[in-house]
Amino acid sequence: xxxxxxxxxxxxxxxxxxxxxxxxxxxxxxxxxxxxxxxxxxxxxxxxxxxxxxxxxxxxxxxxxxxxxxxxxxxxxxxxxxxxxxxxxxxxxxxxxxxxxxxxxxxxxxxxxxxxxxxxxxxxxxxxxxxxxxxxxxxxxxxxxxxxxxxxxxxxxxxxxxxxxxxxxxxxxxxxxxxxxxxxxxxxxxxxxxxxxxxxxxxxxxxxxxxxxxxxxx
Amino acid sequence: xxxxxxxxxxxxxxxxxxxxxxxxxxxxxxxxxxxxxxxxxxxxxxxxxxxxxxxxxxxxxxxxxxxxxxxxxxxxxxxxxxxxxxxxxxxxxxxxxxxxxxxxxxxxxxxxxxxxxxxxxxxxxxxxxxxxxxxxxxxxxxxxxxxxxxxxxxxxxxxxxxxxxxxxxxxxxxxxxxxxxxxxxxxxxxxxxxxxxxxxxxxxxxxxxxxxxxxxxx
DNA sequence: GCTCTAATTATGCAAGCGTATAAATACTGG
DNA sequence: CCAGTATTTATACGCTTGCATAATTAGAGC
Numbered sequence: 001x002x003x004x005x006x007x008x009x010x011x012x013x014x015x016x017x018x019x020x021x022x023x024x025x026x027x028x029x030x031x032x033x034x035x036x037x038x039x040x041x042x043x044x045x046x047x048x049x050x051x052x053x054x055x056x057x058x059x060x061x062x063x064x065x066x067x068x069x070x071x072x073x074x075x076x077x078x079x080x081x082x083x084x085x086x087x088x089x090x091x092x093x094x095x096x097x098x099x100x101x102x103x104x105x106x107x108x109x110x111x112x113x114x115x116x117x118x119x120x121x122x123x124x125x126x127x128x129x130x131x132x133x134x135x136x137x138x139x140x141x142x143x144x145x146x147x148x149x150x151x152x153x154x155x156x157x158x159x160x161x162x163x164x165x166x167x168x169x170x171x172x173x174x175x176x177x178x179x180x181x182x183x184x185x186x187x188x189x190x191x192x193x194x195x196x197x198x199x200x201x202x203x204x205x206x207x208x209x210x211x212x213x214x215x216x217x218x
Numbered sequence: 219x220x221x222x223x224x225x226x227x228x229x230x231x232x233x234x235x236x237x238x239x240x241x242x243x244x245x246x247x248x249x250x251x252x253x254x255x256x257x258x259x260x261x262x263x264x265x266x267x268x269x270x271x272x273x274x275x276x277x278x279x280x281x282x283x284x285x286x287x288x289x290x291x292x293x294x295x296x297x298x299x300x301x302x303x304x305x306x307x308x309x310x311x312x313x314x315x316x317x318x319x320x321x322x323x324x325x326x327x328x329x330x331x332x333x334x335x336x337x338x339x340x341x342x343x344x345x346x347x348x349x350x351x352x353x354x355x356x357x358x359x360x361x362x363x364x365x366x367x368x369x370x371x372x373x374x375x376x377x378x379x380x381x382x383x384x385x386x387x388x389x390x391x392x393x394x395x396x397x398x399x400x401x402x403x404x405x406x407x408x409x410x411x412x413x414x415x416x417x418x419x420x421x422x423x424x425x426x427x428x429x430x431x432x433x434x435x436x
Numbered sequence: 437g438c439t440c441t442a443a444t445t446a447t448g449c450a451a452g453c454g455t456a457t458a459a460a461t462a463c464t465g466g
Numbered sequence: 467c468c469a470g471t472a473t474t475t476a477t478a479c480g481c482t483t484g485c486a487t488a489a490t491t492a493g494a495g496c
Contacts, residue, residue, distance in 0.1 A: 013443055013492055035344040037255070041484060051445050052484090062484065115343040121403075122253045122337035125329060135404065170400065170413070171420040177399055178392025185342070186353060195388070202389040205423040231462055231473055259454060269475050270454090280454065 009051065020058055020068070022048045027069040032112035036119035039066070067130055070120040074137040077108050082144070092151035097200055097211040099148055103176050104183060104196040114184035142173050149207065156209040168207060175202050227269065238276055238286070240266045245287040250330040254337035257284070285348060288338040292355040295326050300362070310369035315418055315429040317366055321394050322401060322414040332402035363387050363394075367425065374427040386425060393420050 014022070026047035030039035041062055045052040059065040084102030088095050102108065124131045146169035153160035153168075176199060183195045204211050232240070244265035248257035259280055263270040277283040302320030306313050320326065342352045364387035371378035371386075394417060401413045422429050 035340050118336040119340035125333045174396025178396030202424045206420045
């Protein structure tokens with residue numbers, strides 16, 4: 001029950017990190033549920049169980065919070081994909097396969113993530129700082145992918161010099177992005193795992209190698 | 219020079235179609251330049267050289283204008299791609315190739331288009347009417363693509379039953395979308411025509427056929 | 437347990453938003 | 467050239483937004 005009728009909201013002092021995280025989480029929740037336009041200072045504060053003023057205590061302006069939220073999403077997706085590699089095989093081809101599968105399944109391939117991403121992309125064009133943040137994330141992803149491809153090609157005894165891996169990375173990146181997009185936008189019209197399978201088959205065709213570890217189990 | 223200091227704005231009566239087009243064009247301009255948030259009723263009216271009230275004369279609510287603008291972008295891109303087919307060869311493989319090239323070059327692969335598209339996609343998740351509009355456009359595109367693929371496979375003497383063309387359409391669509399995305403986001407880091415070439419090479423690999431009209435070998 | 441300060445709430449404001457509605461005007465048909 | 471009407475402008479209202487600032491309080495250090 002509420003303490004009193006006309007009383008001040010009671011509160012606890014939280015660590016700076018904790019508060020920032022909470023505010024970012026609340027922001028993401030808003031954006032996911034009601035779009036970027038739904039992420040108002042007041043609504044965010046409500047979800048973080050905090051008064052609006054506090055937001056400005058931690059973020060100079062609303063845009064800074066939005067930017068932080070964007071970076072959080074991108075980094076979260078990147079980390080999730082990389083995590084899938086940590087627990088994966090050591091075989092390079094299996095690793096590439098695992099990476100693709102991770103990116104084309106939950107929780108990365110999620111309409112909420114697309115909403116967030118798209119909302120921010122709309123801002124990228126107007127805000128240079130945001131644009132830089134975006135490009136960094138994008139190139140980081142492609143570099144990681146290119147390394148995986150190089151290893152996979154090498155492991156299959158295929159030539160893998162720079163010019164060929166670059167182009168392959170572009171193509172494979174496109175396949176992943178495109179399928180991710182399709183899955184996020186209309187996941188319900190695809191069977192479970194269909195997009196991941198399709199992606200791996202397409203990538204195998206493009207690279208001209210098999211990604212299955214047929215020597216081993218199953 | 220302005221007519222008078224405290225005078226009414228003079229105006230001309232335009233046809234309904236012309237006005238709607240102008241308003242949509244002004245909306246797209248706003249969204250492209252300053253994001254969806256920049257597309258306010260007043261700003262749109264300003265660009266269309268019209269007073270804000272007129273917008274509501276042609277569109278019951280602002281959202282209707284936004285929706286119309288979204289449909290206009292999608293249809294414009296679709297039409298541009300289809301136009302490329304009109305002037306193209308009759309050879310099915312050349313037609314598929316032309317379709318891909320058109321989608322991965324100007325004016326379709328343009329940062330403005332991405333800005334527009336992304337801004338709207340953010341709404342799709344929240345607004346059911348927008349979601350329907352989007353799905354229609356998406357499926358239309360994929361159907362057109364699937365038909366092209368079927369013809370190309372057939373012309374190359376490859377089996378092309380429904381289940382195989384469906385999956386191929388998904389993959390090829392992903393390649394086009396993904397490369398379109400990459401090009402829009404960072405077109406400057408790619409050589410001219412590089413993305414189109416990459417796309418065609420990838421699609422050839424996925425379909426297992428050549429798309430060049432030359433006698434055969436590369 | 438007191439004190440001090442940083443964290444948090446409360447209050448308010450100016451600007452901008454979408455929308456409603458009434459007044460004015462350019463064109464159309466006679 | 468006149469009347470009628472569809473189109474356009476003008477004005478205003480209520481709401482929400484981001485942001486500023488003053489008042490409060492929780493918790494750390496002594």
